[in-house]
Amino acid sequence: MYAIQTKQNRSFPGVVIAGGGVAGCAAALGAARAGARVLLLEEENAPGGMAGPGMLAKWMPGTRSPLREEIDRRIANSELAPPNRTEGLLNECLKDVLFQMLEEAGVELLLHTRVVDAECENGQSPVIVINSVSGMERIESPCLIDATGDGTAAVCAGASFEIGRETDHLCQGASLMFQIGGVNPDIQTLPESFNLPYPVPAGDLGALGREHLPPPAGHVLLHRTGKPGIICANMTNAVKFDFTDVVQKTRAEQLCWKQIRAIVPFLRRFVPGFENCYLAGTASRFGIRESRHFHGDYRLTEEDIISGRRFEDWIACGNFFPFDIHNVEGHGLDPAGKLNMTHHFYSIPLRSCLPVGMEGLLLAGRNLSATHKAHSSCRVMPICLNIGLGVGVAAATALRLGVTLRKLPIEPVHRELIRQGVIPPEEENNVRSGEPAGSR
Ligand SMILES: Cc1cc2nc3c(=O)[nH]c(=O)nc-3n(C[C@H](O)[C@H](O)[C@H](O)COP(=O)(O)OP(=O)(O)OC[C@H]3O[C@@H](n4cnc5c(N)ncnc54)[C@H](O)[C@@H]3O)c2cc1C
Incomplete structure (x- = not known):
């Protein structure tokens, strides 16, 4: 007799990450390589999100990302790649490379596992509820990272948000790749x-x-x-x-x-x-460019991106991509987001990943707190990798030091990010030239 178990409870003494897209995988790698125990929950049958099951074919150029370089190196050496490969991301190799990297870093991975709810006692990290073939389970942990793209866990936990463009809540068009x-x-x-x-x-x-x-x-x-x-x-x-x-x-x-x-x-x-x-x-995953924008302690703006702002509490830097707003009402590009150029690397602060009023919860990837226009730049995959890495390292550092995320001193986070290959903003040549091609 097989019984579906309902609401088993367990406690996980590390970082729990909902969503194994580029941001979730980067967060998992960043946290695990910084010494934390990591549980990564993904509803698909492979990691990668839009870069894997989503079938995207290219990293948008311009951003510096140590993880992107590592993934590319590994794909280039993959035994699974076609001998006469062309340019392009090779989604299946990317999935395989991520599987290997997560395993080597000691990340505990659960596939086919959907985060369906989150409960939040005031001042506590959210307790999430997952559903899988094993049934329902509640997982308590000191730190939860929501990297689901749509922010499913954060919404259930009570984080506030708005959808799409500030004026009318329309979102960039979605595409099935x-x-x-x-x-x-x-x-x-x-x-x-x-x-x-x-x-x-x-x-x-x-x-x-x-x-x-x-x-x-x-x-x-x-x-x-x-x-x-x-x-x-x-x-x-x-x-x-x-x-x-x-x-x-x-x-x-x-x-x-x-x-x-x-x-x-x-x-x-x-x-x-x-x-x-x-x-x-x-693609087995529908391509949603934009949905919820959460209210964070800081909302990243268009001006931050244009000016190449360097935040003291940066967790992601070396980011570069023009605004890229797909028309919210038809085909082509929106006039407000016509790939107009920025000329600087910009950084993203930890505060944009902290949902207002919530403890023990971080946002990673395209669900971070940003305006509609700022989001159109920072949503691309290499930048989501950077955000995920930074958030994962911040979570691991807070656990190691035994402090809450808002009391976290930023220097040890920066030291660990630099150890993991990030070039800090003060060392990067901040003025960019050359135009990245294309639009996604
Ligand atoms: C159509 C399209 C084309 C694009 N083209 C490009 C491009 O060419 N180049 C580029 O650099 N960027 C491109 N982008 C942008 C980029 O792909 C995304 O913004 C980026 O991948 C977001 O990363 P993420 O990890 O935040 O989210 P995702 O990649 O969406 O990952 C989220 C993950 O969470 C999982 N998940 C979701 N809900 C749950 C849940 N409840 N429980 C468990 N798991 C869950 C999903 O299965 C997924 O694996 C494109 C985006 C779209 C939609």
């Missing part, structure tokens, strides 16, 4: 940016997309995957949905499937090299 097979492997260039023309025999591909694809689809963004003949399409587009509502999220994903039915024949018809293309795979 998919891969296209049967593409001529010798193709030289791809339409990788909203900004650049891409001439094809019938005209400019961007204009053809706006004319022939069903709105709100309409832009044409294609990237190499690392696998010859397989291209990643960032072309589905679901706008004006609340992605924190499961009915709306489902409708949005259904809409993306409808778009895929039009996009594949469109590429076959118009793009040289795509004449025999087919749908090779879809």
Whole structure:
């Protein structure tokens, strides 16, 4: 007789992390390498989030990230990579590399495990409730990091937030990423940016997309995957949905499937090299660019990014990416976020990862406290890696010193981050030149 156990209790004497995307994995590695016990909870069957199950094909360039360098090095040496690999992230190798790194660091990983609730006694770290094939379990720990992207654990614990753009709460469009097979492997260039023309025999591909694809689809963004003949399409587009509502999220994903039915024949018809293309795979994780913005002790702003601000309590630095707001009402880019350039590395303070009024809880990744516009820069994966690493090290340091996160002296956090390969803001050449290509 097999009984589903309900609400077993356990106490974990270390850092518990909800969500094993890039930010959650980075937090786990940062905390474990700083000496903490770490439990990482992930609802998918592999780590990586948007970089793994989400099928994204490239790190946005420009940011300095020691973890990104380590992951890239390991992927480059992976026995699992295709011998004639192209440019591109190789999601399956990335998952494998993360599995190895987490294991080597001693991270206790639970897959197929969804954080479904969190309870918060005043002044205490949240107790989370997880659900898995084993049943429900409550886990108490001195420190919880929410790296779920949507901030599911933080919401349940009572952290306050707002959704999307400040004025009307609209969010950047979501995309179901998919891969296209049967593409001529010798193709030289791809339409990788909203900004650049891409001439094809019938005209400019961007204009053809706006004319022939069903709105709100309409832009044409294609990237190499690392696998010859397989291209990643960032072309589905679901706008004006609340992605924190499961009915709306489902409708949005259904809409993306409808778009895929039009996009594949469109590429076959118009793009040289795509004449025999087919749908090779879809992401198992729907690509949500924006949902909840939590209220943190500090909210990162557009000005902080433009000025390359160096916060004294930085936990992530060397960050660099332009504002990149996908149109919240249609295809293409929003006029407010047209990849306008910043010229500095910027840092992110610990305070942006501390939800107002909550103890023992940290935010990592795209759910940190930032304005709609600031978030459009710091949401990219290399910056989420940096945020996760910083938050993980901060959590481990607070546990080691036996202090609360708000009483945490920042110097030991910086010392550990530097030991883990971070170049501190005072040592970086802060003025950037050159423009990162593309938009995500
Ligand atoms: C369509 C799209 C295209 C993009 N393109 C690029 C690009 O080309 N380059 C780039 O650098 N950035 C890109 N970005 C931005 C970037 O991918 C994300 O902002 C970044 O990956 C966020 O990292 P994260 O770890 O915070 O969240 P995620 O990568 O979303 O990870 C969250 C993790 O938490 C898990 N999870 C969620 N809820 C629970 C729960 N309740 N219990 C347990 N686990 C849970 C998820 O399964 C997931 O693994 C893109 C984003 C999107 C949506």
